[in-house]
Amino acid sequence: MLNIPLMKNNILPEDIEALVTFLRTEDRLTNGPKVVEFEKAWSEWLGVKHSLFVNSGASANLITMAVIRDLYGPGEVIVPPITWSSDITSVFAAGLTPVFADVNVSNMAMDEEEIISHLSENTRAVFLTHVLGFNGLSQRLLEELKARNIPLIEDVCESHGASMGGKKCGTFGLASNFSFYYAHHMSTIEGGMICTDDDGFYQMCRMYRSHGMVRELTDENMKREYAEKHPDLRPEFLFAVPGYNMRSTELNAVMGLSQLPRLDANNARRVENLKLFISHLDPEKYFTDFAMEGAVNYAFVVLLCHPSEEKFQALTDMLRAENVEFRRGTAGGGNMARQPFVRQRMPGFNPASLKNADIIHFYGLYTGNYPTLEKEKILGLCECLNSL
Ligand SMILES: Cc1ncc(COP(=O)(O)O)c(C=O)c1O
Structure with missing residues (x-):
C-alpha cells in the first residue's frame, strides 16, 4: 500500500521544544510580544508593511470583509466557487453580496474574463483565492482593477510562497489572508494572518481583531480623534466598530517563529x-x-x-x-x-x-x-x- 496522508510532520520536535522552553520561562501567554515578533517576521518574509496575527484563516477572511464593508459601503464582492466556505461566509457576514465568477481549470482560480464581465458600479471588491498553491492572478486583471479603482483581496491561505513574476502572492492586492492550519504549508496549530501595505486598512483590522476597541490602534492621531469625538466614553473602553475577539496567543506565535525559517x-x-x-x-x-x-x-x-x-x-x-x-x-x-x-x-x-x-x-x-x-x-x- 502507498500510505500517503494529506500531511505529515508539519509540526516537528523542535517546534514542541520551542513551545516547552517558552512555557518554562514565561507566564503571559495571551497575545503579546511574541505575536508582534511573528507579525514582523511574517511581514519581512512576505514583503509587506503590516501583518496582523489572528486565530484562523477564516477569522482573517471575516475581519477583511468587515473592513471592506466599512471602507467601501454595502454592495457586491466577486467570489470564486472553488474556495473555502469562509470566503463566502465572510461576505454574507459583512452584509455584502457574493457574485460568483467561474474558475479556469489551469489554476482553479477565477477566470480573468469571468471576473471582468461581473464587475459593475456595485462591485466593492474582488476576493480572489489562490487555490492549492497556484498563482491565480494575471497582469491583465491587476491592470483592469486598478483602472476601475476596485480593491483586490487575495486569499493565500492555501498558497504560501506562490508568486507571479517573482513577486509573492499576497502582495498584489489591498490586503491578503493566510492560514496556518495544520494541513497547510506551515502550521501554528490554528492561526491566520492579515497582510497589507495600507495603514488605514491595518488600523481597522486591529480594532476588529479585538472587540472593536479603539485602544488597539497604533495610530495615535486616530486614537485621539475617536476620544475627542466621544467625550462621554472612556478611551480605553471605546468600541468603534462591531468587532470580534479573534486574537491568537503567544504559544501559536512561538510555533510560527519556529516554523517560518523552514x-x-x-x-x-x-x-x-x-x-x-x-x-x-x-x-x-x-x-x-x-x-x-x-x-x-x-x-x-x-x-x-x-x-x-x-x-x-x-x-x-x-x-x-x-x-x-x-x-x-x-x-x-x-x-x-x-x-x-x-x-x-x-x-x-x-x-x-x-x-x-x-x-x-x-x-x-x-x-x-x-x-x-x-x-x-x-x-x-x-x-x-x-x-x-
Ligand atoms: C482558501 C481558504 N481560505 C480560508 C481558509 C480558512 O482557514 P482556517 O482553516 O485557518 O480557518 C481555508 C482553510 O483551510 C482555505 O483553504
Missing part, C-alpha cells in the same frame, strides 16, 4: 515533488496543463481528462485501497455555490452555471504533497493512476 526549504521540496508528479502522469488520462509558474503546492491535483462517474469511482476506490488520503473537489467542499448555506441565501442562483467549477467538483480531487514525501511513493502513485 518554510522556503520545505516549499522548494514541494515544488520538486509536484514537478515529478505532473511529469509522470499520463496526459491522455489526467489534466497536466497546470499553471506551474510560481506554483508552490501542498497538494497533487488529480483531474480526469475524460470524466465519467465510473472512472471517478475507480479512481477513488484505488486511492482508498492504497490508503492515499484525498479530498474531492479540491479543498473538500467543491463548488461552493452548491452548498446549502449558499443555496439558502441565493435561491435564484444556478450552481450548475459554474461549469468549470462543476468539473472540479465532480471529477477532481487532491492528495497530499508534503516535504518528506518519498520519490518512490510519488512514482508509485503515478503508476497506480496511469493504470486505471
Whole structure:
C-alpha cells in the first residue's frame, strides 16, 4: 500500500521544544510580544508593511470583509466557487453580496474574463483565492482593477510562497489572508494572518481583531480623534466598530517563529515533488496543463481528462485501497455555490452555471504533497493512476 496522508510532520520536535522552553520561562501567554515578533517576521518574509496575527484563516477572511464593508459601503464582492466556505461566509457576514465568477481549470482560480464581465458600479471588491498553491492572478486583471479603482483581496491561505513574476502572492492586492492550519504549508496549530501595505486598512483590522476597541490602534492621531469625538466614553473602553475577539496567543506565535525559517526549504521540496508528479502522469488520462509558474503546492491535483462517474469511482476506490488520503473537489467542499448555506441565501442562483467549477467538483480531487514525501511513493502513485 502507498500510505500517503494529506500531511505529515508539519509540526516537528523542535517546534514542541520551542513551545516547552517558552512555557518554562514565561507566564503571559495571551497575545503579546511574541505575536508582534511573528507579525514582523511574517511581514519581512512576505514583503509587506503590516501583518496582523489572528486565530484562523477564516477569522482573517471575516475581519477583511468587515473592513471592506466599512471602507467601501454595502454592495457586491466577486467570489470564486472553488474556495473555502469562509470566503463566502465572510461576505454574507459583512452584509455584502457574493457574485460568483467561474474558475479556469489551469489554476482553479477565477477566470480573468469571468471576473471582468461581473464587475459593475456595485462591485466593492474582488476576493480572489489562490487555490492549492497556484498563482491565480494575471497582469491583465491587476491592470483592469486598478483602472476601475476596485480593491483586490487575495486569499493565500492555501498558497504560501506562490508568486507571479517573482513577486509573492499576497502582495498584489489591498490586503491578503493566510492560514496556518495544520494541513497547510506551515502550521501554528490554528492561526491566520492579515497582510497589507495600507495603514488605514491595518488600523481597522486591529480594532476588529479585538472587540472593536479603539485602544488597539497604533495610530495615535486616530486614537485621539475617536476620544475627542466621544467625550462621554472612556478611551480605553471605546468600541468603534462591531468587532470580534479573534486574537491568537503567544504559544501559536512561538510555533510560527519556529516554523517560518523552514518554510522556503520545505516549499522548494514541494515544488520538486509536484514537478515529478505532473511529469509522470499520463496526459491522455489526467489534466497536466497546470499553471506551474510560481506554483508552490501542498497538494497533487488529480483531474480526469475524460470524466465519467465510473472512472471517478475507480479512481477513488484505488486511492482508498492504497490508503492515499484525498479530498474531492479540491479543498473538500467543491463548488461552493452548491452548498446549502449558499443555496439558502441565493435561491435564484444556478450552481450548475459554474461549469468549470462543476468539473472540479465532480471529477477532481487532491492528495497530499508534503516535504518528506518519498520519490518512490510519488512514482508509485503515478503508476497506480496511469493504470486505471
Ligand atoms: C482558501 C481558504 N481560505 C480560508 C481558509 C480558512 O482557514 P482556517 O482553516 O485557518 O480557518 C481555508 C482553510 O483551510 C482555505 O483553504
